[in-house]
Amino acid sequence: MLNVIRAPRREDIAPRVNEFLRALPGPVAIHLPGRDSSRTRVLVTLSHGNEPSGLEALHLWLLGDEQPAVNVVVILGSVEAARAEPLFFLRQLPDQRDLNRCFNPPYNKDEQGQLAQSILRYIRDLKPEAVVDMHNTSGSSVAFAVTVGDTPAQRALVGHFVNRLIVTDLRLGSLMEQDLGCPVVTIEAGGSLDENSDIVAQQGMRNFFLASELFSESREIALFRHPLRLELRQHSRIDYADRALHDRDITVRQDIEKFNFAPIDVDEMLGWLGVDGLSHLVIGSACQQPHAVSEFFRVEAGCLYPVQRMHLFMATTRPDIAASDCLFYFVNDVTIDTI
Ligand SMILES: [Zn+2]
Incomplete structure:
Protein backbone atom coordinates (compact mmCIF):
# COMPACT_ATOMS: atom_id res chain seq x y z
CA MET A 1 0.00 0.00 0.00
CA HIS A 226 -12.12 27.18 19.21
CA PRO A 227 -13.32 28.93 16.08
CA LEU A 228 -16.93 28.90 14.97
CA ARG A 229 -18.05 28.46 11.38
CA LEU A 230 -20.48 30.66 9.46
CA GLU A 231 -22.39 28.28 7.22
CA LEU A 232 -25.03 28.63 4.55
CA ARG A 233 -28.37 26.91 5.07
CA GLN A 234 -29.14 24.10 2.69
CA HIS A 235 -30.67 25.34 -0.60
CA SER A 236 -29.83 28.98 0.15
CA ARG A 237 -28.15 30.78 -2.71
CA ILE A 238 -24.77 32.49 -2.34
CA ASP A 239 -22.39 34.28 -4.66
CA TYR A 240 -19.48 36.73 -4.58
CA ALA A 241 -19.54 40.20 -6.14
CA ASP A 242 -18.81 43.85 -5.47
CA ARG A 243 -22.52 44.73 -5.26
CA ALA A 244 -25.75 43.02 -4.16
CA LEU A 245 -26.95 40.32 -6.58
CA HIS A 246 -30.73 40.26 -6.44
CA ASP A 247 -31.20 36.61 -7.30
CA ARG A 248 -29.04 35.52 -4.35
CA ASP A 249 -29.93 35.15 -0.66
CA ILE A 250 -26.49 36.40 0.25
CA THR A 251 -23.82 38.13 -1.78
CA VAL A 252 -20.43 38.15 -0.08
CA ARG A 253 -17.97 40.86 -1.04
CA GLN A 254 -15.61 39.69 -3.73
CA ASP A 255 -12.49 40.68 -1.78
CA ILE A 256 -13.43 38.77 1.43
CA GLU A 257 -10.18 36.75 1.31
CA LYS A 258 -8.19 39.88 2.16
CA PHE A 259 -9.69 39.72 5.67
CA ASN A 260 -8.22 36.28 6.40
CA PHE A 261 -6.55 36.73 9.83
CA ALA A 262 -6.95 40.50 9.76
CA PRO A 263 -9.04 42.01 12.58
CA ILE A 264 -12.54 43.01 11.40
CA ASP A 265 -14.23 45.90 13.17
CA VAL A 266 -17.98 46.25 13.71
CA ASP A 267 -18.32 48.75 10.86
CA GLU A 268 -16.74 46.45 8.26
CA MET A 269 -19.39 45.44 5.73
CA LEU A 270 -19.04 41.77 4.75
CA GLY A 271 -21.81 41.39 2.17
CA TRP A 272 -25.42 41.97 1.16
CA LEU A 273 -28.46 40.01 2.38
CA GLY A 274 -31.80 39.44 0.66
CA VAL A 275 -35.18 40.22 2.25
CA ASP A 276 -34.89 37.23 4.61
CA GLY A 277 -31.86 38.75 6.33
CA LEU A 278 -29.79 36.40 8.47
CA SER A 279 -32.15 33.44 8.06
CA HIS A 280 -30.04 31.87 5.32
CA LEU A 281 -27.05 31.64 7.62
CA VAL A 282 -26.29 29.31 10.49
CA ILE A 283 -23.44 29.04 12.99
CA GLY A 284 -21.76 25.67 12.90
CA SER A 285 -19.43 24.98 15.72
CA ALA A 286 -16.50 22.63 16.00
CA CYS A 287 -18.10 21.31 19.18
CA GLN A 288 -21.67 21.67 17.84
CA GLN A 289 -22.96 23.95 20.59
CA PRO A 290 -25.87 25.94 19.21
CA HIS A 291 -25.34 29.66 18.66
CA ALA A 292 -27.71 32.18 17.08
CA VAL A 293 -26.26 33.97 14.05
CA SER A 294 -27.46 37.24 15.62
CA GLU A 295 -25.02 36.73 18.53
CA PHE A 296 -22.19 37.48 16.11
CA PHE A 297 -23.68 39.18 13.01
CA ARG A 298 -26.20 41.96 12.36
CA VAL A 299 -28.01 43.44 9.38
CA GLU A 300 -28.05 47.15 8.68
CA ALA A 301 -29.65 48.55 5.51
CA GLY A 302 -29.53 45.10 3.92
CA CYS A 303 -25.83 44.65 4.65
CA LEU A 304 -24.02 42.12 6.86
CA TYR A 305 -21.77 43.36 9.69
CA PRO A 306 -20.09 41.70 12.68
CA VAL A 307 -21.59 42.46 16.11
CA GLN A 308 -18.17 42.47 17.76
CA ARG A 309 -14.63 42.85 16.53
CA MET A 310 -13.57 39.46 15.14
CA HIS A 311 -10.95 37.62 13.13
CA LEU A 312 -11.91 35.57 10.09
CA PHE A 313 -9.95 32.83 8.44
CA MET A 314 -10.41 30.20 5.72
CA ALA A 315 -12.67 32.68 3.88
CA THR A 316 -13.14 31.57 0.30
CA THR A 317 -14.66 33.16 -2.82
CA ARG A 318 -15.81 29.83 -4.24
CA PRO A 319 -19.60 29.53 -3.91
CA ASP A 320 -19.41 25.70 -4.11
CA ILE A 321 -17.00 25.52 -1.14
CA ALA A 322 -19.01 28.10 0.83
CA ALA A 323 -22.18 26.07 0.28
CA SER A 324 -20.72 22.63 0.98
CA ASP A 325 -18.33 23.61 3.79
CA CYS A 326 -18.61 27.14 5.20
CA LEU A 327 -18.24 30.83 4.31
CA PHE A 328 -15.45 31.25 6.83
CA TYR A 329 -14.28 30.46 10.36
CA PHE A 330 -14.21 33.22 12.96
CA VAL A 331 -13.14 33.93 16.53
CA ASN A 332 -13.76 36.93 18.73
CA ASP A 333 -10.77 36.64 21.04
CA VAL A 334 -7.18 36.40 20.07
CA THR A 335 -4.44 36.15 22.62
CA ILE A 336 -0.77 36.67 21.91
CA ASP A 337 1.16 34.20 23.94
CA THR A 338 4.61 32.75 24.28
CA ILE A 339 5.54 29.17 24.80
ZN1 LIG B 1 -5.03 19.86 2.66
Whole structure:
Protein backbone atom coordinates (compact mmCIF):
# COMPACT_ATOMS: atom_id res chain seq x y z
CA MET A 1 0.00 0.00 0.00
CA LEU A 2 2.70 2.45 1.10
CA ASN A 3 5.91 2.22 -0.93
CA VAL A 4 9.24 2.84 0.77
CA ILE A 5 12.29 4.72 -0.54
CA ARG A 6 15.38 4.68 1.68
CA ALA A 7 18.15 7.28 1.54
CA PRO A 8 17.51 8.59 -2.01
CA ARG A 9 20.68 9.84 -3.72
CA ARG A 10 20.76 13.40 -5.00
CA GLU A 11 21.83 12.27 -8.50
CA ASP A 12 18.68 10.12 -8.76
CA ILE A 13 16.31 13.04 -8.09
CA ALA A 14 14.70 14.56 -11.22
CA PRO A 15 15.68 18.23 -11.51
CA ARG A 16 12.08 19.41 -11.96
CA VAL A 17 9.36 18.77 -9.41
CA ASN A 18 6.86 17.56 -12.04
CA GLU A 19 9.26 14.82 -13.19
CA PHE A 20 10.06 13.95 -9.58
CA LEU A 21 6.32 13.53 -8.90
CA ARG A 22 5.81 11.38 -12.01
CA ALA A 23 8.71 9.12 -11.04
CA LEU A 24 7.33 8.32 -7.56
CA PRO A 25 6.08 4.74 -7.11
CA GLY A 26 2.69 5.89 -5.71
CA PRO A 27 1.95 6.67 -2.05
CA VAL A 28 5.38 6.56 -0.45
CA ALA A 29 7.43 6.91 2.73
CA ILE A 30 10.84 8.44 1.99
CA HIS A 31 13.50 7.81 4.66
CA LEU A 32 16.21 10.44 5.12
CA PRO A 33 18.94 9.23 7.48
CA GLY A 34 19.92 11.76 10.15
CA ARG A 35 23.14 12.45 12.05
CA ASP A 36 21.44 11.13 15.18
CA SER A 37 19.85 7.85 14.10
CA SER A 38 18.32 7.19 17.53
CA ARG A 39 15.44 9.63 16.90
CA THR A 40 12.88 10.02 14.09
CA ARG A 41 10.59 12.82 12.93
CA VAL A 42 7.74 12.41 10.46
CA LEU A 43 6.55 14.95 7.90
CA VAL A 44 3.34 14.11 6.05
CA THR A 45 2.46 16.18 2.99
CA LEU A 46 0.57 15.92 -0.32
CA SER A 47 -2.39 14.32 1.47
CA HIS A 48 -4.32 16.53 -0.94
CA GLY A 49 -3.22 16.41 -4.57
CA ASN A 50 -3.84 20.13 -5.16
CA GLU A 51 -1.52 21.28 -2.34
CA PRO A 52 2.01 21.25 -3.73
CA SER A 53 4.04 23.47 -1.37
CA GLY A 54 5.24 20.60 0.86
CA LEU A 55 6.28 18.44 -2.11
CA GLU A 56 8.11 21.37 -3.72
CA ALA A 57 9.99 22.04 -0.48
CA LEU A 58 10.89 18.34 -0.17
CA HIS A 59 12.11 18.27 -3.78
CA LEU A 60 14.41 21.25 -3.10
CA TRP A 61 15.72 19.59 0.05
CA LEU A 62 16.50 16.37 -1.86
CA LEU A 63 18.47 18.36 -4.44
CA GLY A 64 20.57 19.93 -1.69
CA ASP A 65 23.39 18.35 0.26
CA GLU A 66 22.34 18.76 3.88
CA GLN A 67 21.67 15.96 6.32
CA PRO A 68 18.83 16.15 8.85
CA ALA A 69 19.72 16.34 12.53
CA VAL A 70 17.76 13.14 13.21
CA ASN A 71 16.13 10.53 10.98
CA VAL A 72 13.25 11.99 8.99
CA VAL A 73 10.50 10.07 7.20
CA VAL A 74 8.41 12.02 4.67
CA ILE A 75 5.06 10.46 3.76
CA LEU A 76 3.35 11.46 0.50
CA GLY A 77 -0.22 10.15 0.38
CA SER A 78 -2.10 11.50 -2.63
CA VAL A 79 0.59 11.08 -5.28
CA GLU A 80 -1.93 9.69 -7.80
CA ALA A 81 -4.32 12.62 -7.40
CA ALA A 82 -1.45 15.14 -7.66
CA ARG A 83 -0.19 13.70 -10.94
CA ALA A 84 -3.58 13.27 -12.60
CA GLU A 85 -3.82 15.89 -15.38
CA PRO A 86 -3.78 18.78 -14.96
CA LEU A 87 -1.02 18.36 -12.37
CA PHE A 88 -1.75 19.53 -8.80
CA PHE A 89 -5.40 20.21 -9.58
CA LEU A 90 -7.42 17.43 -7.92
CA ARG A 91 -7.71 17.24 -4.13
CA GLN A 92 -8.40 13.51 -4.53
CA LEU A 93 -9.24 11.28 -7.50
CA PRO A 94 -12.90 11.76 -8.59
CA ASP A 95 -14.20 8.44 -7.24
CA GLN A 96 -12.29 8.56 -3.95
CA ARG A 97 -12.79 9.96 -0.45
CA ASP A 98 -10.68 12.80 0.91
CA LEU A 99 -7.65 11.00 2.44
CA ASN A 100 -7.52 13.42 5.37
CA ARG A 101 -11.06 12.38 6.39
CA CYS A 102 -10.22 8.64 6.43
CA PHE A 103 -8.05 8.31 9.56
CA ASN A 104 -10.87 7.08 11.81
CA PRO A 105 -11.92 3.41 11.59
CA PRO A 106 -13.41 1.47 9.87
CA TYR A 107 -10.56 1.31 7.35
CA ASN A 108 -11.70 -1.55 5.16
CA LYS A 109 -14.42 0.37 3.30
CA ASP A 110 -12.21 1.44 0.41
CA GLU A 111 -8.68 2.03 -0.84
CA GLN A 112 -8.39 5.43 0.84
CA GLY A 113 -9.30 3.94 4.22
CA GLN A 114 -6.67 1.24 3.76
CA LEU A 115 -4.06 3.80 2.76
CA ALA A 116 -4.91 5.90 5.85
CA GLN A 117 -4.55 2.82 8.04
CA SER A 118 -1.19 1.89 6.53
CA ILE A 119 0.04 5.47 7.05
CA LEU A 120 -1.08 5.35 10.70
CA ARG A 121 0.61 1.99 11.30
CA TYR A 122 3.78 3.14 9.57
CA ILE A 123 4.01 6.29 11.68
CA ARG A 124 3.30 4.45 14.96
CA ASP A 125 5.97 1.81 14.19
CA LEU A 126 8.54 4.58 13.71
CA LYS A 127 7.88 5.90 17.26
CA PRO A 128 8.60 9.46 16.12
CA GLU A 129 9.30 12.38 18.44
CA ALA A 130 6.99 14.66 16.36
CA VAL A 131 4.63 14.54 13.38
CA VAL A 132 3.90 17.51 11.11
CA ASP A 133 1.14 17.36 8.48
CA MET A 134 1.75 20.07 5.86
CA HIS A 135 -1.01 21.48 3.63
CA ASN A 136 -2.04 24.49 1.51
CA THR A 137 -5.31 26.37 2.13
CA SER A 138 -8.09 26.34 -0.53
CA GLY A 139 -8.19 30.14 -0.81
CA SER A 140 -5.51 32.77 -0.52
CA SER A 141 -4.26 33.05 3.07
CA VAL A 142 -1.28 33.73 5.25
CA ALA A 143 0.25 30.65 6.86
CA PHE A 144 -1.00 29.20 10.15
CA ALA A 145 -1.05 26.03 12.22
CA VAL A 146 -3.97 23.97 13.49
CA THR A 147 -3.85 21.65 16.48
CA VAL A 148 -6.20 19.50 18.47
CA GLY A 149 -5.19 20.31 22.03
CA ASP A 150 -2.74 22.96 23.11
CA THR A 151 0.41 21.69 24.80
CA PRO A 152 3.78 23.47 25.22
CA ALA A 153 5.33 20.84 22.91
CA GLN A 154 2.75 21.49 20.17
CA ARG A 155 3.31 25.23 20.45
CA ALA A 156 7.08 24.80 20.25
CA LEU A 157 6.67 22.61 17.18
CA VAL A 158 4.38 25.20 15.54
CA GLY A 159 7.02 27.87 16.23
CA HIS A 160 9.41 26.23 13.74
CA PHE A 161 6.92 26.96 10.95
CA VAL A 162 4.48 29.82 11.67
CA ASN A 163 3.36 32.30 14.36
CA ARG A 164 -0.42 31.80 14.25
CA LEU A 165 -2.14 28.82 15.85
CA ILE A 166 -5.78 27.75 15.68
CA VAL A 167 -6.73 25.37 18.47
CA THR A 168 -9.79 23.38 17.48
CA ASP A 169 -11.88 20.52 18.78
CA LEU A 170 -13.25 19.78 15.34
CA ARG A 171 -13.40 16.05 14.64
CA LEU A 172 -13.30 15.16 10.96
CA GLY A 173 -11.18 11.99 10.82
CA SER A 174 -8.01 13.89 9.99
CA LEU A 175 -4.46 12.74 10.79
CA MET A 176 -3.84 15.38 13.48
CA GLU A 177 -6.72 14.01 15.60
CA GLN A 178 -5.06 10.62 15.98
CA ASP A 179 -2.91 9.44 18.88
CA LEU A 180 0.52 8.98 17.33
CA GLY A 181 2.35 8.85 20.66
CA CYS A 182 3.97 12.27 20.16
CA PRO A 183 3.03 15.92 19.45
CA VAL A 184 1.17 16.36 16.12
CA VAL A 185 0.49 19.66 14.34
CA THR A 186 -1.01 20.63 11.00
CA ILE A 187 0.68 23.42 9.08
CA GLU A 188 -1.30 25.35 6.46
CA ALA A 189 1.48 27.02 4.46
CA GLY A 190 -0.98 29.40 2.74
CA GLY A 191 -2.81 29.18 -0.60
CA SER A 192 -1.19 27.11 -3.34
CA LEU A 193 -1.10 30.23 -5.55
CA ASP A 194 0.28 32.54 -2.84
CA GLU A 195 3.96 33.29 -3.47
CA ASN A 196 4.85 33.11 0.19
CA SER A 197 3.53 29.56 0.72
CA ASP A 198 6.53 27.86 -0.85
CA ILE A 199 8.88 29.95 1.28
CA VAL A 200 6.96 29.08 4.46
CA ALA A 201 7.09 25.40 3.53
CA GLN A 202 10.80 25.47 2.68
CA GLN A 203 11.90 27.39 5.75
CA GLY A 204 9.68 25.39 8.09
CA MET A 205 10.87 22.10 6.64
CA ARG A 206 14.52 23.14 7.03
CA ASN A 207 13.91 24.12 10.66
CA PHE A 208 12.10 20.85 11.32
CA PHE A 209 14.83 18.74 9.68
CA LEU A 210 17.85 20.60 11.07
CA ALA A 211 16.90 21.53 14.66
CA SER A 212 18.72 19.29 17.13
CA GLU A 213 15.97 19.94 19.71
CA LEU A 214 12.39 20.65 18.62
CA PHE A 215 10.81 21.62 21.90
CA SER A 216 13.22 24.06 23.53
CA GLU A 217 12.52 27.31 21.64
CA SER A 218 10.30 30.10 22.85
CA ARG A 219 8.46 32.20 20.26
CA GLU A 220 5.45 34.47 20.30
CA ILE A 221 2.36 32.86 18.85
CA ALA A 222 -1.08 34.37 18.18
CA LEU A 223 -3.65 31.92 19.51
CA PHE A 224 -7.12 31.56 17.97
CA ARG A 225 -9.09 29.23 20.21
CA HIS A 226 -12.12 27.18 19.21
CA PRO A 227 -13.32 28.93 16.08
CA LEU A 228 -16.93 28.90 14.97
CA ARG A 229 -18.05 28.46 11.38
CA LEU A 230 -20.48 30.66 9.46
CA GLU A 231 -22.39 28.28 7.22
CA LEU A 232 -25.03 28.63 4.55
CA ARG A 233 -28.37 26.91 5.07
CA GLN A 234 -29.14 24.10 2.69
CA HIS A 235 -30.67 25.34 -0.60
CA SER A 236 -29.83 28.98 0.15
CA ARG A 237 -28.15 30.78 -2.71
CA ILE A 238 -24.77 32.49 -2.34
CA ASP A 239 -22.39 34.28 -4.66
CA TYR A 240 -19.48 36.73 -4.58
CA ALA A 241 -19.54 40.20 -6.14
CA ASP A 242 -18.81 43.85 -5.47
CA ARG A 243 -22.52 44.73 -5.26
CA ALA A 244 -25.75 43.02 -4.16
CA LEU A 245 -26.95 40.32 -6.58
CA HIS A 246 -30.73 40.26 -6.44
CA ASP A 247 -31.20 36.61 -7.30
CA ARG A 248 -29.04 35.52 -4.35
CA ASP A 249 -29.93 35.15 -0.66
CA ILE A 250 -26.49 36.40 0.25
CA THR A 251 -23.82 38.13 -1.78
CA VAL A 252 -20.43 38.15 -0.08
CA ARG A 253 -17.97 40.86 -1.04
CA GLN A 254 -15.61 39.69 -3.73
CA ASP A 255 -12.49 40.68 -1.78
CA ILE A 256 -13.43 38.77 1.43
CA GLU A 257 -10.18 36.75 1.31
CA LYS A 258 -8.19 39.88 2.16
CA PHE A 259 -9.69 39.72 5.67
CA ASN A 260 -8.22 36.28 6.40
CA PHE A 261 -6.55 36.73 9.83
CA ALA A 262 -6.95 40.50 9.76
CA PRO A 263 -9.04 42.01 12.58
CA ILE A 264 -12.54 43.01 11.40
CA ASP A 265 -14.23 45.90 13.17
CA VAL A 266 -17.98 46.25 13.71
CA ASP A 267 -18.32 48.75 10.86
CA GLU A 268 -16.74 46.45 8.26
CA MET A 269 -19.39 45.44 5.73
CA LEU A 270 -19.04 41.77 4.75
CA GLY A 271 -21.81 41.39 2.17
CA TRP A 272 -25.42 41.97 1.16
CA LEU A 273 -28.46 40.01 2.38
CA GLY A 274 -31.80 39.44 0.66
CA VAL A 275 -35.18 40.22 2.25
CA ASP A 276 -34.89 37.23 4.61
CA GLY A 277 -31.86 38.75 6.33
CA LEU A 278 -29.79 36.40 8.47
CA SER A 279 -32.15 33.44 8.06
CA HIS A 280 -30.04 31.87 5.32
CA LEU A 281 -27.05 31.64 7.62
CA VAL A 282 -26.29 29.31 10.49
CA ILE A 283 -23.44 29.04 12.99
CA GLY A 284 -21.76 25.67 12.90
CA SER A 285 -19.43 24.98 15.72
CA ALA A 286 -16.50 22.63 16.00
CA CYS A 287 -18.10 21.31 19.18
CA GLN A 288 -21.67 21.67 17.84
CA GLN A 289 -22.96 23.95 20.59
CA PRO A 290 -25.87 25.94 19.21
CA HIS A 291 -25.34 29.66 18.66
CA ALA A 292 -27.71 32.18 17.08
CA VAL A 293 -26.26 33.97 14.05
CA SER A 294 -27.46 37.24 15.62
CA GLU A 295 -25.02 36.73 18.53
CA PHE A 296 -22.19 37.48 16.11
CA PHE A 297 -23.68 39.18 13.01
CA ARG A 298 -26.20 41.96 12.36
CA VAL A 299 -28.01 43.44 9.38
CA GLU A 300 -28.05 47.15 8.68
CA ALA A 301 -29.65 48.55 5.51
CA GLY A 302 -29.53 45.10 3.92
CA CYS A 303 -25.83 44.65 4.65
CA LEU A 304 -24.02 42.12 6.86
CA TYR A 305 -21.77 43.36 9.69
CA PRO A 306 -20.09 41.70 12.68
CA VAL A 307 -21.59 42.46 16.11
CA GLN A 308 -18.17 42.47 17.76
CA ARG A 309 -14.63 42.85 16.53
CA MET A 310 -13.57 39.46 15.14
CA HIS A 311 -10.95 37.62 13.13
CA LEU A 312 -11.91 35.57 10.09
CA PHE A 313 -9.95 32.83 8.44
CA MET A 314 -10.41 30.20 5.72
CA ALA A 315 -12.67 32.68 3.88
CA THR A 316 -13.14 31.57 0.30
CA THR A 317 -14.66 33.16 -2.82
CA ARG A 318 -15.81 29.83 -4.24
CA PRO A 319 -19.60 29.53 -3.91
CA ASP A 320 -19.41 25.70 -4.11
CA ILE A 321 -17.00 25.52 -1.14
CA ALA A 322 -19.01 28.10 0.83
CA ALA A 323 -22.18 26.07 0.28
CA SER A 324 -20.72 22.63 0.98
CA ASP A 325 -18.33 23.61 3.79
CA CYS A 326 -18.61 27.14 5.20
CA LEU A 327 -18.24 30.83 4.31
CA PHE A 328 -15.45 31.25 6.83
CA TYR A 329 -14.28 30.46 10.36
CA PHE A 330 -14.21 33.22 12.96
CA VAL A 331 -13.14 33.93 16.53
CA ASN A 332 -13.76 36.93 18.73
CA ASP A 333 -10.77 36.64 21.04
CA VAL A 334 -7.18 36.40 20.07
CA THR A 335 -4.44 36.15 22.62
CA ILE A 336 -0.77 36.67 21.91
CA ASP A 337 1.16 34.20 23.94
CA THR A 338 4.61 32.75 24.28
CA ILE A 339 5.54 29.17 24.80
ZN1 LIG B 1 -5.03 19.86 2.66
